[in-house]
Amino acid sequence: MNRYQTVALAVGERIEQGLYRVGDRLPSIRQLCREFRVSVSTVQEAYRRLEERGVVEARPRSGYFVAARIAASALPSVSRPAQRPLDVSQWDQVLELVGESPSHDRLLRLGRGIPDLEAATLKPLLRRLSTLHRRAAAQDLNYDGLAGSLELRRQIARLATTSGCLLHPDDLLITTGCQEALSLSLRTLAGPGDVVAVDSPSFYGTMQILKAQGLKALEIPTDPQTGISLEALELALEQWPVKAIQVTPTCNNPLGYTMPEARKRALVALAQRFDVAIVEDDIYGDLAFATPRPRTIKSFDDDDRVLLCSAFSKTLVPGLRVGWIAPGRYRDQVLHMKYVSTGASATLPQLAVAEFVAHGHYERHLRQVVRQYQRQRDIMLGWVMRDFPPGTRVSDPQGGFLLWLELPDAIDCVRLNARLSEESLHIAPGSLFSASGKYRNCLRLNYAAPLTGKIEAAVKRIGETVASQLGEHAELLG
Amino acid sequence: MNRYQTVALAVGERIEQGLYRVGDRLPSIRQLCREFRVSVSTVQEAYRRLEERGVVEARPRSGYFVAARIAASALPSVSRPAQRPLDVSQWDQVLELVGESPSHDRLLRLGRGIPDLEAATLKPLLRRLSTLHRRAAAQDLNYDGLAGSLELRRQIARLATTSGCLLHPDDLLITTGCQEALSLSLRTLAGPGDVVAVDSPSFYGTMQILKAQGLKALEIPTDPQTGISLEALELALEQWPVKAIQVTPTCNNPLGYTMPEARKRALVALAQRFDVAIVEDDIYGDLAFATPRPRTIKSFDDDDRVLLCSAFSKTLVPGLRVGWIAPGRYRDQVLHMKYVSTGASATLPQLAVAEFVAHGHYERHLRQVVRQYQRQRDIMLGWVMRDFPPGTRVSDPQGGFLLWLELPDAIDCVRLNARLSEESLHIAPGSLFSASGKYRNCLRLNYAAPLTGKIEAAVKRIGETVASQLGEHAELLG
Ligand SMILES: Cc1ncc(COP(=O)(O)O)c(C=O)c1O
Ligand SMILES: Cc1ncc(COP(=O)(O)O)c(C=O)c1O
Numbered sequence: 001m002n003r004y005q006t007v008a009l010a011v012g013e014r015i016e017q018g019l020y021r022v023g024d025r026l027p028s029i030r031q032l033c034r035e036f037r038v039s040v041s042t043v044q045e046a047y048r049r050l051e052e053r054g055v056v057e058a059r060p061r062s063g064y065f066v067a068a069r070i071a072a073s074a075l076p077s078v079s080r081p082a083q084r085p086l087d088v089s090q091w092d093q094v095l096e097l098v099g100e101s102p103s104h105d106r107l108l109r110l111g112r113g114i115p116d117l118e119a120a121t122l123k124p125l126l127r128r129l130s131t132l133h134r135r136a137a138a139q140d141l142n143y144d145g146l147a148g149s150l151e152l153r154r155q156i157a158r159l160a161t162t163s164g165c166l167l168h169p170d171d172l173l174i175t176t177g178c179q180e181a182l183s184l185s186l187r188t189l190a191g192p193g194d195v196v197a198v199d200s201p202s203f204y205g206t207m208q209i210l211k212a213q214g215l216k217a218l219e220i221p222t223d224p225q226t227g228i229s230l231e232a233l234e235l236a237l238e239q240w241p242v243k244a245i246q247v248t249p250t251c252n253n254p255l256g257y258t259m260p261e262a263r264k265r266a267l268v269a270l271a272q273r274f275d276v277a278i279v280e281d282d283i284y285g286d287l288a289f290a291t292p293r294p295r296t297i298k299s300f301d302d303d304d305r306v307l308l309c310s311a312f313s314k315t316l317v318p319g320l321r322v323g324w325i326a327p328g329r330y331r332d333q334v335l336h337m338k339y340v341s342t343g344a345s346a347t348l349p350q351l352a353v354a355e356f357v358a359h360g361h362y363e364r365h366l367r368q369v370v371r372q373y374q375r376q377r378d379i380m381l382g383w384v385m386r387d388f389p390p391g392t393r394v395s396d397p398q399g400g401f402l403l404w405l406e407l408p409d410a411i412d413c414v415r416l417n418a419r420l421s422e423e424s425l426h427i428a429p430g431s432l433f434s435a436s437g438k439y440r441n442c443l444r445l446n447y448a449a450p451l452t453g454k455i456e457a458a459v460k461r462i463g464e465t466v467a468s469q470l471g472e473h474a475e476l477l478g
Numbered sequence: 479m480n481r482y483q484t485v486a487l488a489v490g491e492r493i494e495q496g497l498y499r500v501g502d503r504l505p506s507i508r509q510l511c512r513e514f515r516v517s518v519s520t521v522q523e524a525y526r527r528l529e530e531r532g533v534v535e536a537r538p539r540s541g542y543f544v545a546a547r548i549a550a551s552a553l554p555s556v557s558r559p560a561q562r563p564l565d566v567s568q569w570d571q572v573l574e575l576v577g578e579s580p581s582h583d584r585l586l587r588l589g590r591g592i593p594d595l596e597a598a599t600l601k602p603l604l605r606r607l608s609t610l611h612r613r614a615a616a617q618d619l620n621y622d623g624l625a626g627s628l629e630l631r632r633q634i635a636r637l638a639t640t641s642g643c644l645l646h647p648d649d650l651l652i653t654t655g656c657q658e659a660l661s662l663s664l665r666t667l668a669g670p671g672d673v674v675a676v677d678s679p680s681f682y683g684t685m686q687i688l689k690a691q692g693l694k695a696l697e698i699p700t701d702p703q704t705g706i707s708l709e710a711l712e713l714a715l716e717q718w719p720v721k722a723i724q725v726t727p728t729c730n731n732p733l734g735y736t737m738p739e740a741r742k743r744a745l746v747a748l749a750q751r752f753d754v755a756i757v758e759d760d761i762y763g764d765l766a767f768a769t770p771r772p773r774t775i776k777s778f779d780d781d782d783r784v785l786l787c788s789a790f791s792k793t794l795v796p797g798l799r800v801g802w803i804a805p806g807r808y809r810d811q812v813l814h815m816k817y818v819s820t821g822a823s824a825t826l827p828q829l830a831v832a833e834f835v836a837h838g839h840y841e842r843h844l845r846q847v848v849r850q851y852q853r854q855r856d857i858m859l860g861w862v863m864r865d866f867p868p869g870t871r872v873s874d875p876q877g878g879f880l881l882w883l884e885l886p887d888a889i890d891c892v893r894l895n896a897r898l899s900e901e902s903l904h905i906a907p908g909s910l911f912s913a914s915g916k917y918r919n920c921l922r923l924n925y926a927a928p929l930t931g932k933i934e935a936a937v938k939r940i941g942e943t944v945a946s947q948l949g950e951h952a953e954l955l956g
Contacts, residue, residue, distance in 0.1 A: 091814055094817070095624070095813075095814075095817075098621070098624060098817065098821075098822070099623060099624050099625075100623050101620070101621065101622050101623035101822070101825075102620050102621060103617065103618075103620060104623065112621075114620060114621065117615075117616035117617050117619070117620060118616065118617075119616075122616045125616075126611075126614055126615070126616060129611045129614065130608070130611045130612040130614070132611075133604075133607045133608045133610075133611040133612075134608040134611075134612065136604055136607065136608070137595075137604070138595035138596065138597075138600045138603075138604060138795055139581065139595050139596075140581075140797065141595070141795035141796070141797035141798055142579070142580050142581060142592060142595060142795070142796060142797050143576070143579065143580060143590075143592065143796045143797060144579050144797065145577060145578050145579035145582065146573070146576060146577050147577075176654055176799075176820040176821075177820055177821050179817075179818070179819070179820055179821040180819065180820045180821075183818055183819055183820070187690075191670055191692065192669055192670060205817075205818070205821070208814070208817060208818045209818045211814075211818075212665075212814055212815055212818040213818075214669065317616055317619035317620070318619070318620060318621045319618065319619035319620050319621060319622065319822075319824055319825050319826070320619055320824060321654075321820065321821070321823065321824045335573075336569055336573075336686070336689075336690055337690055339572070339573075339576065339657075339683075339686060340657070340661055340683070340686045340687045340689075340690040340691075341657070341658065341661055341819060341820075342654040342655055342657055342658045342661070342799065342819075342820060343576075343654075343655050343657040343658075343683070343799070344576070344579070344797075345799065346797055346798060346799045346824065346827065347579075347797050348797070349824065
């Protein structure tokens, strides 16, 4: 790291930790020179970088201040979904997003949920995969036990303590990605016609499970900083025969918030009062910017009603398809569902991940990418605020690598995509994240991969295209 | 191969090809000496081996004759299941069979559906897996396209021509084993309370899908040589609102029969007349002893109503979890089900299999193991006829590596297992293969792995245990 990067990082971290708040004056250039024993030009460069990222702002003749990065007013609005059970649609759009392999893709898809696969700290995982496959005999490619590798379940149980969970390896089942974990959960808890309450917007993969299983989505208003509205949820539970509550409370996809602990605890209490199960999707939880990482809802679950679903798809790589579930009191049914769904999972990928975790590589990798994602969040935020038309609202992710934009009402992001595809660009339109095609004026962007000039130019083009669609709309009206 | 093995194999093959039929006199020792240019003792040894396997029998002073290996009367009876829609049970017993990884198992499980993993012809697959993983970058562990690797789908389409099927790679979707293919099919075709007609006995994995999905199994009488009774099926279709017909018509698990072509064709016609879909499980089809392998039902499917399900789990190894489906007219729905069930499948195992097939290793491996399984079928048959009490009926597998035994009525194979577990032995009890616990007096044995003295001794012990349970039963009655 250069000297100026060291300084910029240190100042950035102090802001992140709340030592300086929005509008606070930051140390002068002279102070930082003394503290870090560096030259004036180094500190100037550091501040310039922070300014570029939108973290600080220079005020002429007064010095540097913490920028009002995302003033509360610029956050996406609290969502107002339909609040009655709805059939899910939008499959065509989801297929357009996830149907093709990214390596065969002619579009630059800025909307997909893919982590940075170039991270050097992934190397030990590749080495382990290589060694295991080199040494493998065909016997190692026999059927595995249904619950999955004990070694891996041990490691996952150990990691879970970080999120406040005391799990025994037997409390865990390995799945084919988080998608299978969610699918098994919802199929265990509810059948055709049943109602599932979800935060909203909500991951399209879960919404499509509801659709495939004939379930109805009851979308609950959700705050972009604190998550699902407990008040609205309580009303909904009184009014509808809800079979399960499905939430992604930590580093939410797509909104990026982490529910405060008190609200997580209150959600468990509410579920207990109405005797409903909770399906908790924690796939981005280990990518929280805070340390230690936030607690899971599962960690407050004193009567085993939470089914905790996760995977290494966002923290490591998606293509090993290694996920897991801690199904609580539903273990037997979920194990049955797992058997009929795919049988036992592949063994060697599980062993590779288990060894990677056991040797401390997972935690090292997390430290590295979490810092990277946090830095890139700020850069991407800066670009969006610079390049998108006024009236654009943007999320303030507390972890993960996804940004949610709420554009002026006149914008339809499916139409936007059609326009963008002419320039080989693609975003994830907001309507995928709703049962009923709400959030048409919203979109999701990914800031995981190193933010090259190409991506900066792409963000700029998207901003310009939005602006031009707004212009056309105004003309139509005028 | 030794000289006597060459001779034994040649004579065995002529019998298999029908050049000599049961009861026919075989060439004299002198004739074979001339033909193969070997000594008398070599031919004697060859005949001794064939006799041991129960293929030929010596008649004093008359020579060698084709043995009435399995006289028709010793075949299992035509099944007589309940013929009304039933809820499936038996999960506990299935879990006992498949719950544990074979490598951690304290029992010698002679009932599991595992191929010979020691076959030398699998080596190129292991090499390819090793090379692919050594060369892999993390990008190769990104999400794959939903339909799966095009390379692999091309190879599967090419192989399908052997079974009379003209498929385009786009007609195929890669799945997580055959289990996922079956699960996607049945979930696409039917919902809770719906009726699915099945051959009977039927693979327990499929039966458990019905259970998990809340479907009812309508078990149709099935002939141990020609498969599902079309007459009974027709009556059932007239009487019940059947949503799908699920069959395993080639190298059936557990009965080993292959439906004659004419009956396969007639089954399609029947499905057309009643406008019902057919789910065809072909997982053992490439292991048929006949060459070319028998045609699939799918190959007669002129209006795209057959969903062909298969995998490399029995022909290569189970632990890669590479399966596929040709879903016909249901492609869009099955693709949706695939997405919500597990998302895209892992890429590298698909590529390894694709390369293995493309280089001709698959066909080479098949030739090798099919001959081995055919030989071992005869040996295992011989052991069973020698070591089991009179009244035991046994299937005559036309492919694959599974033998089905029908024991005298007094035997309950779940109780038998309890007794066998004291000697660290385990068989697959017949009741797993029925919705309602029929076939309690039946069991399944595996003859895939090289038939060592240990396995011979195990078969003997099982036979003795059956005999002793029969004795106890007779005493109780007496
Ligand atoms: C919130 C959330 N849950 C689950 C998944 C599915 O994860 P996996 O790829 O492990 O099946 C994703 C991936 O996009 C996700 O964003
Ligand atoms: C007839 C049949 N179908 C399907 C399967 C499941 O195959 P896979 O292991 O590929 O999921 C089996 C395996 O036991 C089987 O015997």
